[in-house]
Amino acid sequence: MPKLPGVNHQDAIRALEKADFVVARQGKHTVMTDGERILTIPRHNPINAHTMGSIVRDAGLTVEEFRKLL
Structure with a gap:
C-alpha cells in the first residue's frame, strides 16, 4: 500500500x-x-502516515482516491 506522508x-x-x-462533533479529535x-x-499536525492510512481505509477509500480529494 502506498504511503501517505503526514x-x-x-x-x-x-x-x-x-x-x-x-463533521459530527469536535474536541481533541474530530x-x-x-x-x-x-x-x-x-x-494535530501532521497526522502520522500510518494513522492517516487507517482513516482512509476505514472511510472506504483507496490512497489514490484520497490523494485526488486533497
Whole structure:
C-alpha cells in the first residue's frame, strides 16, 4: 500500500467532506460520519502516515482516491 506522508488535519477533513462525510462533533479529535461509517481524526499536525492510512481505509477509500480529494 502506498504511503501517505503526514497530512494536515484540516486538509484531511476537507478531503473527507468532499467524499460526503460530515463533521459530527469536535474536541481533541474530530468525529465525522457519512451515515454508515464513523471516522475519528486527531486534531494535530501532521497526522502520522500510518494513522492517516487507517482513516482512509476505514472511510472506504483507496490512497489514490484520497490523494485526488486533497
